[in-house]
Amino acid sequence: MEINEPRQTADQTIRALIQHSHRGPKDLALTADQRRPTPGPGEYLIRVGSAGVNFADVMQTNGTYVGGPQPPYVAGFEAAGEIVGIGTDVEHPLPLGTHVIGAGPGAFAQYMTMPTAGVLPVPTGWSDAEALGMVLNWATALAALKPLGQIKTDDVVLIHAAAGGVGQAALRLARHYGARVIATASPDKHHAVRALGANEVLDSRHPGLADEITRLTGGAGVDLVLESVGKATLATSLAVAKPFTGRIVVFGAASGDATITTHDLVFTHHAAIKGLHIGALATEAPSLYQSLLAEIAALVTNGVYPPGTPQVHPLAEGPEVLRQLQAGATHGKHALDPWR
Numbered sequence: 083m084e085i086n087e088p089r090q091t092a093d094q095t096i097r098a099l100i101q102h103s104h105r106g107p108k109d110l111a112l113t114a115d116q117r118r119p120t121p122g123p124g125e126y127l128i129r130v131g132s133a134g135v136n137f138a139d140v141m142q143t144n145g146t147y148v149g150g151p152q153p154p155y156v157a158g159f160e161a162a163g164e165i166v167g168i169g170t171d172v173e174h175p176l177p178l179g180t181h182v183i184g185a186g187p188g189a190f191a192q193y194m195t196m197p198t199a200g201v202l203p204v205p206t207g208w209s210d211a212e213a214l215g216m217v218l219n220w221a222t223a224l225a226a227l228k229p230l231g232q233i234k235t236d237d238v239v240l241i242h243a244a245a246g247g248v249g250q251a252a253l254r255l256a257r258h259y260g261a262r263v264i265a266t267a268s269p270d271k272h273h274a275v276r277a278l279g280a281n282e283v284l285d286s287r288h289p290g291l292a293d294e295i296t297r298l299t300g301g302a303g304v305d306l307v308l309e310s311v312g313k314a315t316l317a318t319s320l321a322v323a324k325p326f327t328g329r330i331v332v333f334g335a336a337s338g339d340a341t342i343t344t345h346d347l348v349f350t351h352h353a354a355i356k357g358l359h360i361g362a363l364a365t366e367a368p369s370l371y372q373s374l375l376a377e378i379a380a381l382v383t384n385g386v387y388p389p390g391t392p393q394v395h396p397l398a399e400g401p402e403v404l405r406q407l408q409a410g411a412t413h414g415k416h417a418l419d420p421w422r
């Protein structure tokens with residue numbers, strides 16, 4: 083392993099947020115004596131500049147994320163930072179000192195390891211915090227809209243949780259691709275969603291949501307739904323998707339799980355329903371994933387994807403940020419600074 087940290091020793095302790103149970107963010111706590119990780123084969127050691135907070139972090143603390151870590155574990159999995167070490171078996175590594183964005187275990191810490199395969203350089207001129215979301219929120223939104231959602235100009239696209247991390251990226255992209263966007267969000271977030279270009283914004287918790295969307299589309303329904311809320315919205319998504327030509331891309335269930343039966347599909351709901359997990363897509367369809375990353379790089383170059391503006395909190399506030407995210411009380415992307 084190559085290490086470029088003359089002031090550090092390999093066994094130095096670091097600050098990190100440790101999750102001690104599967105009882106949610108209340109059992110997430112700061113420690114100052116976590117051992118610094120060592121990069122294994124095919125991994126970088128990253129000095130974390132900024133760690134991204136995602137709904138999947140909440141799910142992991144509750145033990146509801148399939149294949150998630152067992153407590154006690156260093157929480158967080160998305161970060162941007164500087165390559166300060168390179169493990170063995172890395173072909174054509176990026177140089178030490180390069181700032182990258184990617185995912186790996188234990189991002190809510192001053193140092194973490196990251197598999198080299200999935201990282202992207204932080205765009206020139208961007209800070210680490212500004213790059214957060216690139217390989218998670220934006221890649222997920224892009225995958226949902228394009229290869230799975232088959233978005234076309236003038237499609238009507240329904241985006242749930244449009245004020246959130248993935249939602250804001252999806253909203254910008256859908257408008258860029260020429261769609262009319264009907265967005266849902268909590269009422270106190272409507273202003274932000276409108277400012278991002280949504281054509282209509284509705285309250286996701288309103289009981290008449292499906293009727294309102296039907297009215298807004300003149301009875302025609304929507305071409306594509308980005309479904310990430312689950313229990314609270316799936317019935318609406320199914321009711322408003324156009325029969326036979328409509329697509330519903332399911333990639334989350336922030337309000338809890340929802341079910342659909344074969345009977346429903348045969349007799350009532352005739353839209354195409356597609357599932358998405360961006361990590362699984364990266365592993366099982368690597369060339370498709372690489373094409374998404376290439377498209378994201380082009381979106382950065384042409385200014386469609388601007389530097390992110392996450393709300394950055396000191397590491398010690400991580401448990402409270404996760405509690406707020408769990409309660410649906412956050413707007414946009416949140417991040418943790420492990421050095422504050």
Ligand SMILES: NC(=O)c1ccc[n+]([C@@H]2O[C@H](COP(=O)([O-])OP(=O)(O)OC[C@H]3O[C@@H](n4cnc5c(N)ncnc54)[C@H](OP(=O)(O)O)[C@@H]3O)[C@@H](O)[C@H]2O)c1
Pocket residue numbers: 135136137138218219222243244245246247248249266267268271286310311314333334335336337338358359360361407408409410411412413414
């Ligand atoms: N499959 C994948 O690969 C993948 C990748 C990234 C994210 N995701 C999923 O995409 C969704 C968005 O992720 P994110 O990190 O960007 O989170 P987020 O959208 O910033 O936060 C979740 C949002 O869901 C909405 N929501 C509706 N009902 C809720 C409830 N009962 N409890 C909590 N929230 C509720 C809230 O917005 P309103 O208050 O405005 O309704 C809340 O702000 C999540 O479901 C996440 O699991 C999936």
